[in-house]
Amino acid sequence: MARCNNINEGSSGRIGNVVTYQMYGKSYMRSLPGQYKDKKSERQLAQRQKMQLVNEFLAPYKDVLRITFQKEAIGRSAYMAAKSYNMLHAVGGEYPEQHIDYAKALVSAGAVSLSAEASVVRTEEGLLFRWTNDGQGSPFDTLFVIANVRGQYNTAYKQTEAERKDESYRWKWELSEREKYDIWLVFRDYKERSFSNSLWLGLV
Structure with missing residues (x-):
């Protein structure tokens, strides 16, 4: 990959097997890979x-x-x-x-503490989250929730006003009865400086 200094600065596109593109305000060039003819290990x-x-x-x-x-x-x-x-x-x-492995995967990362126990269930009004306020982290850290329809580009997320000390939150949201959702729970520092790692609550 080669950085463009003056030529093509601010441009993007393809010339032959060379692609010019923008990233973080800078222009770069790279060649496209050739066909894979060798047998991979x-x-x-x-x-x-x-x-x-x-x-x-x-x-x-x-x-x-x-x-x-x-x-x-x-x-x-x-x-x-x-x-x-x-x-x-x-x-x-x-x-x-x-x-x-969804139990090990992360869609959020940070130093804010998670609760030792948490769960989610579907209700007629949406999703009901519960967790324990076990003294880890500030009681005023706020809840951040994420839901994705498995296998689809259909993700919803919300920074809530629920605090760690509340130990429950009802996300009023119309879920599809035909779909299954991956649900994630995250805490955000009460000063809004950082997040916790995400906790996968299952496919509901």
């Missing part, structure tokens, strides 16, 4: 499968990652920070049967 195929799994998992969360992974995005995008973490920790199984 099983290790390389496993890594390629892992990358595909993580990309597909994170793609619906891109908007929320800009918020919840912002502190981790030092010298890189929030998406790349989330991708790096989940490549290392969130893929289970052995090639060719690798899969996303």
Whole structure:
């Protein structure tokens, strides 16, 4: 990858097998990869499968990652920070049967404490969250909730006014009766400086 200084500054596009693009206010050029003619080793195929799994998992969360992974995005995008973490920790199984381990995956990262116990259930009005205020973190930390229809680009998230000390929150929201949602619970520092790691509450 080569940085453009004056030529093509501010431009983007493709010339032959060279692509010019913008990132963080700078222009870059890179060549497109040639066709893969060599036979890949099983290790390389496993890594390629892992990358595909993580990309597909994170793609619906891109908007929320800009918020919840912002502190981790030092010298890189929030998406790349989330991708790096989940490549290392969130893929289970052995090639060719690798899969996303949702219990280990993160869609938020930070130093704010999580509750030791938390749950969510569907109700006629939406989702009811419960958690324990176990003395970890400030009682005034606020709840941040995320829901995604499994396998779809249909993600909703909300910074709530519920505080850790409240131990419950009802997210009034019309859920589809036909769909299943991955639900995540996050706490945000009461001074709004950082987030906790996300906690996957299951597929509901």
